[in-house]
Amino acid sequence: xxxxxxxxxxxxxxxxxxxxxxxxxxxxxxxxxxxxxxxxxxxxxxxxxxxxxxxxxxxxxxxxxxxxxxxxxxxxxxxxxxxxxxxxxxxxxxxxxxxxxxxxxxxxxxxxxxxxxxxxxxxxxxxxxxxxxxxxxxxxxxxxxxxxxxxxxxxxxxxxxxxxxxxxxxxxxxxxxxxxxxxxxxxxxxxxxxxxxxxxxxxxxxxxxxxxxxxxxxxxxxxxxxxxxxxxxxxxxxxxxxxxxxxxxxxxxxxxxxxxxxxxxxxxxxxxxxxxxxxxxxxxxxxxxxxxxxxxxxxxxxxxxxxxxxxxxxxxxxxxxxxxxxxxxxxxxxxxxxxxxxxxxxxxxxxxxxxxxxxxxxxxxxxxxxxxxxxxxxxxxxxxxxxxxxxxxxxxxxxxxxxxxxxxxxxxxxxxxxxxxxxxxxxxxxxxxxxxxxxxxxxxxxxxxxxxxxxxxxxxxxxxxxxxxxxxxxxxxxxxxxxxxxxxxxxxxxxxxxxxxxxxxxxxxxxxxxxxxxxxxxxxxxxxxxxxxxxxxxxxxxxxxxxxxxxxxxxxxxxxxxxxxxxxxxxxxxxxxxxxxxxxxxxxxxxxxxxxxxxxxxxxxxxxxxxxxxxxxxxxxxxxxxxxxxxxxx
RNA sequence: GCCCAUGUAGCUCAGUCGGUAGAGCACAUCCUUGGUAAGGAUGAGGUCACCGGUUCAAUCCCGGUCAUGGGCUCCA
Numbered sequence: 001x002x003x004x005x006x007x008x009x010x011x012x013x014x015x016x017x018x019x020x021x022x023x024x025x026x027x028x029x030x031x032x033x034x035x036x037x038x039x040x041x042x043x044x045x046x047x048x049x050x051x052x053x054x055x056x057x058x059x060x061x062x063x064x065x066x067x068x069x070x071x072x073x074x075x076x077x078x079x080x081x082x083x084x085x086x087x088x089x090x091x092x093x094x095x096x097x098x099x100x101x102x103x104x105x106x107x108x109x110x111x112x113x114x115x116x117x118x119x120x121x122x123x124x125x126x127x128x129x130x131x132x133x134x135x136x137x138x139x140x141x142x143x144x145x146x147x148x149x150x151x152x153x154x155x156x157x158x159x160x161x162x163x164x165x166x167x168x169x170x171x172x173x174x175x176x177x178x179x180x181x182x183x184x185x186x187x188x189x190x191x192x193x194x195x196x197x198x199x200x201x202x203x204x205x206x207x208x209x210x211x212x213x214x215x216x217x218x219x220x221x222x223x224x225x226x227x228x229x230x231x232x233x234x235x236x237x238x239x240x241x242x243x244x245x246x247x248x249x250x251x252x253x254x255x256x257x258x259x260x261x262x263x264x265x266x267x268x269x270x271x272x273x274x275x276x277x278x279x280x281x282x283x284x285x286x287x288x289x290x291x292x293x294x295x296x297x298x299x300x301x302x303x304x305x306x307x308x309x310x311x312x313x314x315x316x317x318x319x320x321x322x323x324x325x326x327x328x329x330x331x332x333x334x335x336x337x338x339x340x341x342x343x344x345x346x347x348x349x350x351x352x353x354x355x356x357x358x359x360x361x362x363x364x365x366x367x368x369x370x371x372x373x374x375x376x377x378x379x380x381x382x383x384x385x386x387x388x389x390x391x392x393x394x395x396x397x398x399x400x401x402x403x404x405x406x407x408x409x410x411x412x413x414x415x416x417x418x419x420x421x422x423x424x425x426x427x428x429x430x431x432x433x434x435x436x437x438x439x440x441x442x443x444x445x446x447x448x449x450x451x452x453x454x455x456x457x458x459x460x461x462x463x464x465x466x467x468x469x470x471x472x473x474x475x476x477x478x479x480x481x482x483x484x485x486x487x488x489x490x491x492x493x494x495x496x497x498x499x500x501x502x503x504x505x506x507x508x509x510x511x512x513x514x515x516x517x518x519x520x521x522x523x524x525x526x527x528x529x530x531x532x533x534x535x536x537x538x539x540x541x542x543x544x545x546x547x548x549x550x551x552x553x554x555x556x557x558x559x560x561x562x563x564x565x566x567x568x569x570x571x572x573x574x575x576x577x578x579x580x581x582x583x584x585x586x587x588x589x590x591x592x593x594x595x596x597x598x599x600x601x602x603x604x605x606x607x608x609x610x611x612x613x614x615x616x617x618x619x620x621x622x623x624x625x626x627x628x629x630x631x632x633x634x
Numbered sequence: 635g636c637c638c639a640u641g642u643a644g645c646u647c648a649g650u651c652g653g654u655a656g657a658g659c660a661c662a663u664c665c666u667u668g669g670u671a672a673g674g675a676u677g678a679g680g681u682c683a684c685c686g687g688u689u690c691a692a693u694c695c696c697g698g699u700c701a702u703g704g705g706c707u708c709c710a
Contacts, residue, residue: 213706518710611671
């Protein structure tokens, strides 16, 4: 008779006195593994449970369960690769978000055909249902084992371990160093798919050898795998680079340069709509708007510290009349210069300067990616100058403002991160401490849950980053709020306090959208190219049935255009089905068909891009309906 | 920057085991004037990314460059 406590997340703990009873429960609950006294363990450890052990089931569909499942899949994949390519050296193969990978060192390159072959080999392994057998041995035993097996990466991993005993798992003779736990046998793996091959440095260090990484994913239910693969397809369909081309929004050009965006007319009008909105909101929120130059003397950047701390992202200086100039990677020094054109008083605080400032930063060629990662971009930047005791209020103000702007774009789900002092930092640690606390207090006041990201702050101060979730649930970092007590010092900024003496202001940098390029890239994917009316490049397409309807349709288009609607006339020599199709493919929100009926009745039906018809509306009703939807930004 | 893959008409892609290329869509002209996701015909469009090498001959083979994509790393 044993006494085992089975604990569960819902609080319904149970005493179990029979190991077979526990095994039954484990099956019922579709466990991936268990936790014994808080430590995760394989299911086949259950028979050796001791009296008064506390057991918790890790279900397959929990995050931890999925991790175990995928980790086991990655072992099977490594085994399959080793079978097919005996001279491969295996490196490391963890589970990751939505899947797993395994890194291999091999003299040939894996091709997509290889992936299919490896998948087949995995199936062969899985169908034999070999158990995952856990082994323990001393470090030196394990070390010599892997040396004998010709696995230098495993040896290196073992050397980095601190424990005296290490654990290994064996499936069908294939031994891998692994902490575990694992599924009890490979046969439990039912739905998996290898997705891609890519290069990856050993331990992520570019000084190390480049290995080949195979990415894959696995699910305990085939339907979940299918759902995930459909999700990947949906991501592809929404890819902003693809939609940007299809909808004629932007391009990049070899002759001009990588990472430099050409905004086409359709993309520019989206951008202009966002910029207009942005400026209006900033004026309403008591910001003052600035315009500043694109280059400045190198000396300025030396003074600001960018040349010391940010040089690897800056372009080489250019020579102007024997003086070195730099294209700007940031806007802050310019805003500081504006601040310093007068003696400032605490009475004007907080001073909030905002600018849509275009900056240029060097990015390694391999990281450039459509609109999301570019070399020239426009920040929706602002700098707030205030007293240290105003930080908290200002952060609150910025948070409110940011969240309301993000909400306009349908982002009302987000995660917040607080980044603290990094290794390379400037300024006294006490000020870091105080301003980090001010950020914390503001977040707490707003009751915003946040995660601390230790050491991820900028060199000049702590920051709050906001990651929004798009319509597919993916996270994007756009907004950032950064405290800076370094630049006011460097530029000897002052303000006259109520005591008549000069004091040092605090500076807050913030961007809501981050960069317009990136933000619009995110928006394209978020909306899948089907922009809300206020952002749509063409808001309404008016199409004629026959040539005799052209004059009436033209009048209507002219009238709407005069009233600010972005409307296009399609009076081409085509059938109405063709015109509808074109307008739908371009994701134009509304279409109006003008035929005999409309010309005689002076009423129109409005066709939404999803095919639904609403109406009929008189021309005035149509106009006010459109204007209302544009104004409310729905 | 590094590893791998890719670069053919405006777009999406075929193709040539070395003898200077083809489809669909888009575009132009003509016919058709048709009521809610593709009417028909005809036509125009390409130094096959760029530079060099091998060859009688290169879009194809080789080398380099640039760009794009998947990653590593970094970040707005």
